[in-house]
Amino acid sequence: MILTILCAAALAGAAAEDRQQIAVMQETPAIEGDAGRGEALYQRRCGACHSIDQNRVGPMHRNTYGSKAGSVENFAYSKALDELDVVWNEASLDAWLQNPSAMAPGTRMGFRLTDEQERADIIAYLRTVSEQGEAETN
Amino acid sequence: MHSQQILSKEKVSRRGFMGRGTTATLSVAGLSVLSGGAFSMASRKGAKEDPAADAGLINTALSLEHEGIAAYQIAAESGFLDDAVLQVGILFQSHHKGHRDELIKSVRELGGIPVEAKSIGEYATALGADQLKSQADILQLAIGLELGAANAYLGVIPSLNDQEYGHLFARLAADEAMHWTALKGAVGEALPQNALYFG
Numbered sequence: 035m036i037l038t039i040l041c042a043a044a045l046a047g048a049a050a051e052d053r054q055q056i057a058v059m060q061e062t063p064a065i066e067g068d069a070g071r072g073e074a075l076y077q078r079r080c081g082a083c084h085s086i087d088q089n090r091v092g093p094m095h096r097n098t099y100g101s102k103a104g105s106v107e108n109f110a111y112s113k114a115l116d117e118l119d120v121v122w123n124e125a126s127l128d129a130w131l132q133n134p135s136a137m138a139p140g141t142r143m144g145f146r147l148t149d150e151q152e153r154a155d156i157i158a159y160l161r162t163v164s165e166q167g168e169a170e171t172n
Numbered sequence: 173m174h175s176q177q178i179l180s181k182e183k184v185s186r187r188g189f190m191g192r193g194t195t196a197t198l199s200v201a202g203l204s205v206l207s208g209g210a211f212s213m214a215s216r217k218g219a220k221e222d223p224a225a226d227a228g229l230i231n232t233a234l235s236l237e238h239e240g241i242a243a244y245q246i247a248a249e250s251g252f253l254d255d256a257v258l259q260v261g262i263l264f265q266s267h268h269k270g271h272r273d274e275l276i277k278s279v280r281e282l283g284g285i286p287v288e289a290k291s292i293g294e295y296a297t298a299l300g301a302d303q304l305k306s307q308a309d310i311l312q313l314a315i316g317l318e319l320g321a322a323n324a325y326l327g328v329i330p331s332l333n334d335q336e337y338g339h340l341f342a343r344l345a346a347d348e349a350m351h352w353t354a355l356k357g358a359v360g361e362a363l364p365q366n367a368l369y370f371g
Contacts, residue, residue, distance in 0.1 A: 082320030091235040144229040144331030
């Protein structure tokens with residue numbers, strides 16, 4: 035019984051630590067992104083699996099910025115993404131691109147983008163195309 | 173795609189490529205629906221604590237290879253390719269089929285269910301095949317996909333638990349870089365000035 039309580043406490047502590055880690059990771063990046071550079075980088079870094087307007091290996095990205103994780107229609111997400119309670123913004127996308135598995139263990143996306151400036155540029159591009167998509171909808 | 177980078181069909185020759193094609197014929201890609209991966213968590217010698225996580229990541233790579241095989245199939249059936257380019261396309265497609273088979277084996281080793289290919293029609297839509305109007309268009313699409321694939325493999329390596337699969341992904345990335353380099357040479361585009369271009 036005591037062992038069970040200790041284990042439960044340890045697991046709860048670990049889970050809290052994980053959440054804290056994600057919270058720390060999700061700070062808004064200090065670097066400013068350039069959407070123009072981000073467009074070219076998007077093709078090089080993301081283009082194997084993603085397109086702006088087509089679901090492929092990964093989901094389309096037209097309206098990703100500002101939307102909830104796992105919400106693109108007609109794309110079969112992993113359980114990890116279905117359950118990820120995150121809205122995509124600078125901070126969450128930056129954390130995601132640094133290490134998707136840390137943010138959503140079990141995700142099928144393992145690609146890590148280590149360069150901070152490249153992350154900022156790609157996020158700026160995703161924000162631009164999402165805002166364009168929203169403007170066209172309205 | 174930048175129009176100024178597109179060379180005419182006539183400028184692309186067999187000599188422009190770094191390898192020679194095979195005379196094998198292309199088979200029609202399998203038609204099946206993408207399925208999810210339910211993992212039995214079977215153990216694999218050398219696998220670390222989370223085989224299902226590695227199997228999921230390898231399945232994503234398998235999806236990428238299915239798409240690559242389909243892309244070369246669409247190109248081959250387009251009618252835009254001259255014979256020299258077609259032969260090289262057949263060779264590259266055979267490499268992607270080799271990648272596919274190795275990835276299927278890896279997913280099974282980890283107790284996972286390999287993801288199946290979608291229909292050629294679905295890939296054609298996803299890749300914007302209706303926008304391809306020339307051999308040059310097709311080569312630019314291939315250049316983009318091969319570059320993306322090389323970068324994708326390199327970017328996933330740190331997320332894999334088992335370094336044996338990390339080694340496999342590095343080898344796959346090298347093949348994609350080889351394709352990219354050959355295609356860049358075929359269209360007469362310069363190679364990067366800076367080191368560490370990939371990854």
